[in-house]
Amino acid sequence: MTITAEGRLVGMTNTMITPLLADKVAFVTGAGRGIGAAAARLFAREGARVLLAARTETQLKAVTEEIRAAGGTADYVLCDLADPTSVQATVDRAVELYGRLDIAFNNGATSQQPGPMDQLSEADFDHVISVNLKGPWLAMNAEIAAIRATAGTGAIVNNSSVGSLMANPWLPAYGAAKRAVNSLTASAAATYGPEGIRVNAIAPGTTLTEMIDDWETKSPGIVEQLVAQTPLGRGADPAEIAEAAAWLLSDRASYVTGVVLQVDGGSRA
Structure with missing residues (x-):
């Protein structure tokens, strides 16, 4: 590179930017739609x-x-997050296909019938806890073992919710499960950090997915209400949430672990 008499830069070449997740093997749950599908596309x-x-x-x-x-390079496998055998087999499949596991995004979740907690049946409560809390616990256990045995070091991101950070009278079981995921995330970060395995969570705000469409159908006007509480004045596209997960999983976040990153348009500012 040289500078001419007129002060112009000449002889510059384009700098190649390494992809954020180059050469990583990634596992994504809940990847058929919404944030999970956006994440799978982005990671690839x-x-x-x-x-x-x-x-x-x-x-x-x-x-x-x-x-x-x-x-891109991708494959898929059916998985029931409430079934320990299914979760383990799915993580094993990643190693079988690609030889190792580097990163995982535990995004899969289920919602609940909106309303006060005393109106939620015990069976529905158990289902929400089984998928949204036990599911990430099962997945992290399998993922940590796979990372440790293959790549040696890696990163995990759990998908929480901004609803885990406050009272959640609309979705109390959902919010409680996600708050527990935040605690599991912190505990895992402290436990496995010495091995070079980072564990973080993201807490999305109002995101325009099928899940929130279903909530709007059951509680008309809820999206407008949530957007009104968001300084950016809109809901997020799933791809915007995926970007936060990708960064946390990348080596560019190499000194970040144990955090719950709010990706909420400022709703909890």
Whole structure:
């Protein structure tokens, strides 16, 4: 590079920017739609080989084919997050396909019937806790073992919710499970940090997914109410949430662990 008499820079070449997740093997739960599907697409664009997991094969197949058509590397496997055998087999499949596991995004979740906690049946409460709390616990246990045995070091991100950070009268069981995920995240970060395994969480605010569409159907006007409480004045696109997860999973966040990152448009500012 030289500077001419006129002060112009000449001889400059374009600097190649390394993809955020280059050469990583990534595992994503709840990857058939919403934030999980957006994350799977993004991780593949950023250089990762991705294994998608969820319960609905048609959705998983569609996202996987989309990634492959764009030149990415992806495969999928059916997984029930409430079933320990299913979760373990799914993580094992990532290692079988790609030889190791580097990063994981535990995004899969289920919602609940909106309303006061005394109106939620015990069966529905148990289901929410089984998927949204026990599921990430099972997944982290399997992922940590796989990372330790293969890549040696790595990163995990759990998808929490801004609703875990405050009273949640609309979705009390959902909020309670997600708050417990925050605690598991912190405990895992402290436990496995010495091994070079980072564990963080993201707490999305109002995000325009099928899950919130279902909530709007059951509670008309809730999206407008939530957006009104958001300084940025809109809901998030799922891809915006995925970007936060990708950064936390990348080596560019190498000194970040044990945090719950709010990605909420300022709603908890």
